[in-house]
Amino acid sequence: MSRLVVVSNRLADPRKPAAGGLAVALGETLKSTGGLWFGWSGAVVKDGTPGEGELRVHQAGPVTLAEIDLCQEDHDAYYRGYANGVLWPVFHYRLDLANLESGYLSGYRRVNHLFARKLMPLLKPDDLIWIHDYHLIPLAAELRAMGCDNRIGFFLHIPLPPQQILAAIPSHEWLMRALFAYDLVGFQSEADLLNFSHYVKAEATAETIGAGQFRAFNSTVQAGAFPIGIDVNEFQRLGRAHEAVDTYENTRTEYSRRRLLIGVDRLDYSKGLPQRIRAFNELLREYPENQHSATLLQVASPSREDVDAYADIQHELESLCGAINGNYGDFDWMPIRYIHRTVARKRLPGLYRACDVALVTPLRDGMNLVAKEFIAAQDEADPGVLVLSRFAGAAEQLTQALLVNPYDIPGTAQAIQRALQMPLAERQARHAALLENVRKYDVHWWCGQFLQTLAAVR
Numbered sequence: 001m002s003r004l005v006v007v008s009n010r011l012a013d014p015r016k017p018a019a020g021g022l023a024v025a026l027g028e029t030l031k032s033t034g035g036l037w038f039g040w041s042g043a044v045v046k047d048g049t050p051g052e053g054e055l056r057v058h059q060a061g062p063v064t065l066a067e068i069d070l071c072q073e074d075h076d077a078y079y080r081g082y083a084n085g086v087l088w089p090v091f092h093y094r095l096d097l098a099n100l101e102s103g104y105l106s107g108y109r110r111v112n113h114l115f116a117r118k119l120m121p122l123l124k125p126d127d128l129i130w131i132h133d134y135h136l137i138p139l140a141a142e143l144r145a146m147g148c149d150n151r152i153g154f155f156l157h158i159p160l161p162p163q164q165i166l167a168a169i170p171s172h173e174w175l176m177r178a179l180f181a182y183d184l185v186g187f188q189s190e191a192d193l194l195n196f197s198h199y200v201k202a203e204a205t206a207e208t209i210g211a212g213q214f215r216a217f218n219s220t221v222q223a224g225a226f227p228i229g230i231d232v233n234e235f236q237r238l239g240r241a242h243e244a245v246d247t248y249e250n251t252r253t254e255y256s257r258r259r260l261l262i263g264v265d266r267l268d269y270s271k272g273l274p275q276r277i278r279a280f281n282e283l284l285r286e287y288p289e290n291q292h293s294a295t296l297l298q299v300a301s302p303s304r305e306d307v308d309a310y311a312d313i314q315h316e317l318e319s320l321c322g323a324i325n326g327n328y329g330d331f332d333w334m335p336i337r338y339i340h341r342t343v344a345r346k347r348l349p350g351l352y353r354a355c356d357v358a359l360v361t362p363l364r365d366g367m368n369l370v371a372k373e374f375i376a377a378q379d380e381a382d383p384g385v386l387v388l389s390r391f392a393g394a395a396e397q398l399t400q401a402l403l404v405n406p407y408d409i410p411g412t413a414q415a416i417q418r419a420l421q422m423p424l425a426e427r428q429a430r431h432a433a434l435l436e437n438v439r440k441y442d443v444h445w446w447c448g449q450f451l452q453t454l455a456a457v458r
């Protein structure tokens with residue numbers, strides 16, 4: 001059987017808990033398949049040479065981790081600059097936040113070349129290579145140029161925007177052409193796949209030569225939608241461990257007289273946090289019975305703090321929460337508990353279970369695993385309700401959630417009120433259908449479908 005080689009910017013020791021959906025999902029995948037996981041170590045070397053980085057290889061259970069350091073200049077141009085200052089905002093439909101005039105592209109190319117150069121000697125002829133996310137789009141083209149003819153798949157964890165938005169990136173043709181060096185390209189949703197199909201037909205006069213097969217630039221690529229999932233059994237096991245049980249009991253005791261709502265997100269402008277807080281404000285104003293009763297626990301895990309737009313969103317959020325707590329809060333009740341910290345994964349199932357409603361309301365999101373984790377953590381006899389943005393990839397699957405347009409503040413407030421008042425029978429019916437979906441399309445399904453398709457591509 002072929003060895004699996006996974007390449008991603010973000011790595012995590014699969015034996016330890018991680019924050020961020022990609023690291024969590026790949027950790028789960030590799031724990032069961034074994035193989036090699038290659039990526040950035042997370043270390044930034046102050047006076048290092050651009051295009052160079054020390055590689056350390058070590059064993060973590062069944063997985064060999066190959067971690068490479070980046071020097072400050074490469075990190076700034078590749079990760080902070082091009083990946084998170086250009087690709088992330090544009091792919092999340094936010095041209096207004098993209099730094100399109102920057103010279104970051106050369107750093108992005110340099111680091112992809114470095115990854116290829118360091119990975120090449122570690123590869124065996126029949127390895128199946130699976131490259132992840134927007135940081136590494138040109139990696140297969142770099143590997144091919146070095147003579148690699150292994151099967152290579154790519155999975156995009158974030159949305160792919162429509163052609164007209166993508167085309168605003170000055171080097172969009174080069175970027176999209178690079179996808180044709182892969183054998184298989186996977187997206188989170190059918191909507192992303194459709195955007196890919198429109199783009200390659202309009203901009204690269206691609207021909208469709210079979211189901212999901214596109215021919216352009218003298219190459220053929222297979223494309224498909226492979227919605228990522230969670231490891232439901234592992235998450236439920238985590239929910240039975242003492243850290244989660246203690247968290248559940250402490251939270252229920254502390255808020256015994258309250259209705260609890262929860263949001264768990266990286267502090268990212270794509271997650272729609274200001275809009276969510278405004279919708280909660282509208283709930284308190286329009287449905288005053290929730291005053292002195294409903295409390296929103298908002299976990300905002302620090303993320304990419306050296307990118308300007310992230311510092312801005314943090315200030316906006318802090319001032320919004322402060323204003324609402326100032327206006328409505330009382331000696332015995334604060335409407336919002338804002339937690340600007342990463343909460344340990346082992347506590348999350350208990351926290352989710354203690355809450356009546358989850359607010360997962362991104363403006364755009366590739367998938368959103370928090371939505372799936374919330375469903376998996378519920379008590380089936382008395383489940384909470386998921387309020388979910390129609391613009392999260394997860395909305396294509398989780399259709400029994402209360403779907404909202406997060407830009408519509410009164411509409412979202414109305415859906416939250418409906419969630420808080422939903423009768424038990426309806427909660428149970430919706431939850432059962434959602435759980436069935438989350439269980440069926442779990443992380444093992446995702447991995448299996450992608451790798452089987454990759455292995456079968458001609």
Ligand SMILES: O=P(O)(O)OC[C@H]1O[C@H](O[C@H]2O[C@H](CO)[C@@H](O)[C@H](O)[C@H]2O)[C@H](O)[C@@H](O)[C@@H]1O
Pocket residue numbers: 010019020021022023025133157158228303304365366367368369
């Ligand atoms: O690595 P960071 O810069 O700290 O960011 C964390 C990860 O964020 C993004 O996650 C995406 O992948 C999830 C799993 O497929 C998906 O559910 C979510 O909607 C996406 O936003 C990013 O794509 C990863 O590369 C980052 O590691």
Ligand SMILES: O=c1ccn([C@@H]2O[C@H](COP(=O)(O)OP(=O)(O)O)[C@@H](O)[C@H]2O)c(=O)[nH]1
Pocket residue numbers: 018019020021022024264265266299300301341342343344345348367368369370371373
């Ligand atoms: O304080 C936090 C915030 C998030 N997470 C985890 O990070 C992942 C976030 O993944 P998601 O797909 O929702 O979004 P992303 O951050 O990858 O965009 C989920 O598994 C969360 O449980 C965590 O462990 N602690």
